[in-house]
Amino acid sequence: MISPKPERISAAEWDERFHRIPEAYRLACRHLRSIPGFDGNYLAPPSWYAGKGDRLLDRLKFDSSPAALRLWAFVFSEKDRLFGAKKHGWNVFAAMKDLGITPIMTYAIPKTVTFYADELWWAPCFAENPNLLDVASGLGATDELCYVRAALGAMLTGDYFPEPDLCIAGVGSCCDDFSAVMQLIEWQGFKVHWWEMPSKLPFPKTVDTGLDTKTAGGGVPYKRQTLEFITKELRSVADAAGKVAGHSIEPSELTANIRRFNRLRTRIRELRDKVYGAEHIPLPGLEMFLAEFNAIHGCSDPDESLLVLDDLHAEVDRRLALGQTPFHGNPVRIYWVTPPTDASLITLLEDAGGVICGSEYLISHSFFPLQEEGDPYLALAENHLDDPMTGSCSIRTDRIIREALKYRAEGVIISGIFGASHCPFEEKRIIDEIREQTGLPALSFDVPFSPGRTSEQARTRIEGFLEVVRGRRVRTDHQHLHSEHSEGMTMKENEADIQTDPFEYFANSIEHELEFVETEKRSGRKIAGIYCEYTPRELILAAGALPVCLCGTSNTTIPEAEKTLPSNLCPLIKSSFGYFTTGSCPFIEMADILIAETTCDGKKKMYEIMAAEKRMDVLELTQKSDSIEALNHWKSEIRRLKGVLEAEFDVSITDAALHDAIRTMNEERALLKRAFMLGARSPSVVTGQELAMIRFRVAGFGRHINMLRAFIAEIEKRIERHETVAAPHAPRILLTGCPTGQGSEKLIEIIEECGGIVVCQEACSGIKSVFFPTESDKDPIDAIAERHFKLPCSCLTPNPGRTELIEQLAADFRPDAVVDLVWQACHTYNVESHLVGEFVRKKLGIPYMKIETDYSPSDREQIKVRIGAFLEIAAKCELPQETTAPPPNPRKGGACRCGHA
Amino acid sequence: MIACSNILDSIETFTIAERERIRNHDLNAGFLCMQFPDEILAGCGLHPIRIESGTGPHAERTGEHFIRPDACPFCKSVLGNLLEDSFHRQILSMLIGTVTCDMMRRTLDLLQKDGGIPVFPVHVPATRSDNARDYYHAEITALVDAIVTHTGRPFRVDACQNHFLAKRRCAEILHGILARGTVPHSITSRLMHLFHVASPERLGDYLEEIRLALPESQRRTTVILVGSTLSLEDSDIPDCFERHGIGMINLTCGGLHSLERHLAPVPNWGEQDKADCIRDCADSVFTGPACIRNRPNQAVYDRIREWIGKTGASGIVLKALKFCDLWFTEKQRMRELIGIPILVLDTDYSDRSNESLVNRIEAFIEILEPGDHP
DSSP states (O other): OHHHHHHOOEEEHHHHHGSSSSSSHHHHOOOOSSSTTOBBBBBOOOOHHHHHOOGGGGGGGGEEEEHHHHHHHHTTTTTHHHHHHTTTTTTEEEEESSSSSHHHHHHTTTSEEEGGGGGGGGGHHTOOOOHHHHHHHHHTTTTTSSSGGGGHHHHHHHHSSSOEEEEEEEESOOOHHHHHHHHHHHHHHHOOOEEOOOOOOOOOOOTTOOOOEEEETTOOEOHHHHHHHHHHHHHHHHHHHHHTTTOOOOOOHHHHHHHHHHHHHHHHHHHHHHHHHSSSSSSHHHHHHHHHHHHHGGGGGGHHHHHHHHHHHHHHHHHHHHHSSSSSSOOOOEEESOOOOOHHHHHHHHHEEEEEEEETTTGGGGGGGOSSOOOOOHHHHHTTOOOOSSSSSHHHHHHHHHHHTTTTSSSSEEEETTSSSSHHHHHHHHHHHHHHHHHHOOEEEOOOOTTSSSHHHHHHHHHHHHHHHHHHHHHHHHHHHHOGGGGGGGHHHHHHHHSSOOHHHHHTTHHHHHHHHHHHHTTTEEEEOOOOOOOOOHHHHHOOOEEOOOOOSSSHHHHHHHHTSSSSSSSHHHHHHHHHHHOOOOHHHHOOEEEEEESSSHHHHHHHHHHHTTTTEEEOOBBBBBBHHHHHHHHHHHHHHHHHHHHHHHOOOHHHHHHHHHHHHHHHHHHHHHHHHHGGGGSSSSHHHHHHOOOOOOOOOOHHHHHHHHHHHHHHHHHHTOSSSOOOOOOEEEEEEOOOTOOOOOOHHHHHTTOOOOEOSSSTTTTTSSSSOOOOSSSSHHHHHHHTTOOOOSSEEEEEEEEHHHHHHHHHHSSEEEEEETHHHHHHHHHHHHHHOOOOOOOSSSOOEEEEEHHHHHHHHHHHHHHHHHHHHHHHHHSSSOOOSSSTTTTTSSSSOOOOO | OGGGGGGGHHHHHHHHHHHHEEEEESSSSEEEOOSSTHHHHHHTTEEEEOOOOOOOOOHHHHHHTTTTTOOOOHHHHHHHHTTTTOOOHHHHEEEEEEEOOOHHHHHHHHHHHSSSSSSEEOOOOOOOOHHHHHHHHHHHHHHHHHHHHHOOOOHHHHHHHHHHHHHHHHHHHHHHHHHOOOHHHHHHHHHHHHHHHOOHHHHHHHHHHHHHHSSSOOOOOEEEEEEEEOOOOOOOOHHHOOOOOEEEESTTTTTTTHHHHSOOOOOOOSSOHHHHHHHHHHHHHHSSSSOTSSSSHHHHHHHHHHHHHHHHHEEEEEEEEETTTHHHHHHHHHHHOSSSSSEEEEEOSSSTTHHHHHHHHHHHHHSSSOOOOE
16 A cells, blocks of 8 residues: 655646555445445546536645545545435435434434435535526525525435435524525425424523533533433434335334444544644645544445545554654644635645644534433434534534644634524624633634635635734744843844734734833823824924824724714714723823814714813814915914914924924825835735725834835735736726725725725825825925815815826726715715716716715625626726727726716 | 594503503513413513514614624614613513524523523424424423522412413404504504503503504505514514505514414413413414424415415515525515515615615505506
8 A cells, every 4th residue: 555755735646646546445445335236436536526526626635645535535426325325226315404413313224325415515616616506596595595505406406416215304493594495495395304403502590400411422411301302303203214214213223323323433533633633733624624524424325434534544643653744844723613615725724834723513513422322312312412503602612612722723713604694693702702711813704605716805814814823923932032031122022023924013003003102101202192184293293292093993883972973974973982982992091182173064063072071172174175265274273283282292393393293204104105006006916905904093103114114015025926916807996985994994895805906095094195295395384284285085175186186096006997985974975976976987987886885894795796796897898989088097908988887 | 532643642652651660560571582472471470571672773783793794683683782771671680582593592692691681591493293392381381480480489370371361352452453454554563562562451451442543444455564573663664565555464473473373262271280371371382373484384375375365465575684594585485386476675674775675665566556656
């Protein structure tokens, strides 16, 4: 038997190596051995099974051992077993939802195969084909349901399994998605036996005296009456299956089958401990997931499943003895909760330097051994009580935390399933508990269906998460050094800065800013909180104080704000006010003064309420952009603010200090502008989401400037490496309108999730506020006032500066379309959108769309549909035959003529 | 005697008085689903209150602090209400957690962890076997024992029976009012709210007065509303039909569905012991109207057909709350099994999509009343 050096290899590489597998070994890989004359050899390279329909196999990486190949081939030949068994007159049962219980009963019937229809959730991703989902949709099982609806499609197409003699459906306290699918399956004429899975939620502890018994496997407390009820339900399942097969299951047959499945479960449990517990993980993640799934039904041939697992054990033992692993270096250990529907994400994780050191999903009860003595139905019922689907999420969370710690995970990833009814409730809770109890970083995301390619969104998140975990390693190392050599602190911190990944830094920039502001505050420096770009940071810096832009971009504080403010107010105002009233923004708490302006009505009146509790100065922003009198009054307001700051902070603001501050801010804004201008490159080298991160709250913070330079350097490295971040023809979007910030970037995310790329963010949270410098060769107050008066916000009237800026940006960034973000109840931007839309369509000749929304994520899917359609329009626009519309779009050769808008 | 023009004011006055009584009641128990015999709570000395109000954008958004947004709006509202200082939070001594759908079970799990109100879960079987019936009896019996231990008050058979009978009287009157299909939703929704929260002993006489005050009217077209529960505040769809002069039969569990259990023949109450009484109460639910979550759920379709026959309804509105898989997945099956036009609406409690909702309803009305456009 060959024992190659452990590697992760592609399907093509397996094609080349397959001939090296000895003939004897190939012939030993036989399924359904008890059917005489059944052509049972199944060992074939992954590409062979890819050719039969599971095309994703061509994009995965596999362990290089024959044992692993045997596992893959065994799993992917299941449909051959099912059709083969049916052809030879065997009974075919479709078990549903209990995930590990029913097959133990049905396999007690001779000449029987049992599969789980639930497992079809992987089929569309492996086939890279939505056909099963489309068939299900035609019957009402649309994409509000998770991918288990593919089971309905498979029932009708007959491509994956023959018509079952009986479907055995567990319902009640389990997954509604599957319950709904099963109901449609019955509607289509398939024979279904329903059985009830009861809830395990307990009464309050003060009165619940019936929970003194716990399951032997998972230690789950239960009521005796629940156990007895399940026992009867399982008897009804055995009776129904026996009736169909014409064979009454004897208790002795059932006990024998429990022993058979216990052997299988024990092998899988042992394998998990060996592999996940090893210092150098000896087997890749996908092989482990496939092995684990064997626990629920032996992949329609429990005897062969045992032999497959024996082979894997032998290979793992050999590698552990030799200290061999298919991974390089020191990979990041990840505990993965709910393996993704798209298996390529595991290959992606491992390619990016991660390794799977544990998994948890809703089959974990099938790893526990069953009682072999006494009433076999009681043993099965007790095992069913360990099912994590039917109980409290805390049972599941405890298991995850226990195993993540046991297997020394450095991070936890939870991949959610679109439409699954349990994911919205469980993910957040599991993540919160992991962070609280273990301090481990945790990532959760829903896996999109992206046939033929790995989702860029998922790729970014996984790669980013691995960077975060690696960053923690660096920090931990530095903390260790710091504790040993405290005198070398400054140098090591600088080193840490040099090593810090700028993307990770900006993703968590608020922590660094908070630390900085707290330090400055402790040292006696005054803090001035500001809200809007019209407040001149230069004046505050010249007064020796620190300008901090205050929080107002989170959805979480809005409910609190709505107790005081009307709900039909823009979310930015409500969020700001919520932070103020709840005291949840530490910057507000630290601020010695808040400085604001008369921009819109909502803000003005909010400031009046806030002024009752906090020192506040409101600048009167004159709003007629073409009036010299308005500008002069604005200048007088800036001078007044200078006096206010001098009095408040007991300082004198000199011209020299103002010139210094102008220089500082000009440099800062120039650097930001340089970063934003990177978006102009085509093909794109930086995403809108990355650019959205780099705006910061605290001006004049040296570390930020350093990290901004590092950010630019990283992007420039991408240019050198010819790396791009979007598909070559991804529609380029110029985003205009209301500002965004951390917590309110959903539109940018959606555009990029839908395949577009936000090349430019025109808003005051983007390039608008850094586009023009402050003139340095005139009276500093005049220069500051004039520079800020030029900001083309919709609160000015008229506001030609905005369309002028958009025109300039369109020339620089060559967008295919413009999206105008309007926060709900922001009247100025909402009304102005009419003028902007006309300008974009007629003058620029490209498509325009207004999106009116708030900070809540609840309309994400609606917006996604609109953006998806809009991007298609943007992508289809072609060169007009005659146009005078500037500026031309070099990427497509000109502006749009299709009339779409 | 209530004047026809003052009905809404009168209901408002009655409701305020009832809410005040509830505030002053020492033990109130909330429950969430019609598939629960609330009379057993009365037998335990508690005032039962079905939680079918308090929904809205604010509660829904508050619920999103605890779970992701892609969850059932009703569950989010329940979380939002019970995890912050709402009316329900202030008045409830305990919550009976009827374990029905996946999302509700997980909502209860969260409330048990973070809620501050004792939650007593009861599994409501989806199947209708004898074993399931016995188990439901056992669940209700265990619940009564737990409540008695918790409150220290004994279970009184007479209190349970009296509550059942008083509620039956209310249900009979309300059923007559709702089955007309012509009484404005603004009235029926408030009366149903009272049915769910008020003392049935006081409510019976009051409903009689209302019934007499209601004018008779005719509608040229009637639709049947089925789907997820219709909370007190969730009135956009019925209001829209009403504005266009369309009659509506509300078959949801916020409407006729929640009344029908009480209309079945009264069990042989007589001299019962506690066990018999609890068994009868549990049975009246178990054998009551089927819910879409039942497996199999053919009985739901039979009932819709029966109401089409009774009312001559010309259209069905299937109103599913967003992410309610159990109802929304039935849309195609319903189109094929029910032979009249169906409008499928997928809604939440925000007011963002009101205009598109109105557009769709108006288009539907045009189908039902061609040439007679509203």
